[in-house]
Amino acid sequence: SQQGEEDPQALSIQEGENATMNCSYKTSINNLQWYRQNSGRGLVHLILIRSNEREKHSGRLRVTLDTSKKSSSLLITASRAADTASYFCATAGSADNNNDMRFGAGTRLTVKP
Amino acid sequence: ETGVTQTPRHLVMGMTNKKSLKCEQHLGHNAMYWYKQSAKKPLELMFVYNFKEQTENNSVPSRFSPECPNSSHLFLHLHTLQPEDSALYLCASSQEVTGKEYFGPGTRLTVL
Secondary structure (H helix, E strand, O other): OOOOEEEOOEEEEEOOOOEEEEEEOOOOOOEEEEEEEOOOOOEEEEEEEEOOOOEEEEOOEEEEEEOOOOEEEEEEOOOOHHHOEEEEEEEEOOOOOOOOOEEOOOEEEEEEO | OOOEEEEOOEEEEOOOOEEEEEEEEOOOOOEEEEEEEOOOOOOEEEEEEEOOEEEEEOOOOOOEEEEEEEOOEEEEEEEOOOHHHOEEEEEEEEOOOOOOOEEOOOEEEEEO
16 A cells, blocks of 8 residues: 655756655654656665654755654755656655555656756 | 666566566675556555565465575566556565665566
8 A cells, every 4th residue: 555645746847956855654654765766767765764863865865754744855956957757755664674665656857957 | 777687678478478577686685575666556565585585475466476596586477467467567675674675677567
């Protein structure tokens, strides 16, 4: 069953602008992960944030987690055309395994040069 | 390159055919996964193997049969599939079942 739900479903921006994608979920989680999927490629892991963390950074990526609102956001700063991809959030409810990992339907990001 | 390879990359098969998807990871990981990604639907976890033992089967129909002969290889045997089984099948691996997953490029399957 679906857990994470990304918002918006599609986003189109100009190169250099920032892109913000949101993910909401319904049940308590142990961690939340963001993935990127380029056309014709598999999913690439971007960031994992645990339920006791509020913010993480990786290069131009910033992820926040608000467990009270059951939501997370992914911010890509100074976007590039190469950032064009689908972005998925996935939640895991258990600290013991990934067996219950649930993915959202994704946000399709288009960065125009 | 994530260290996870999948073959074939594309497969077209009839409903009466039998085929197999192959996944190989070169990362020394202990856990491997099969996912199904259908158009307009969230990614679905199908099977989980940990140290070659199946630990999860998310109510997947028996026409999908996984096999994990060793920690580096994972197969998905397909038989008498339906057109609605057409999807991208992704393999992933992780060091342990709690770890970050590395995905392969997927096999695009079309069932006629």
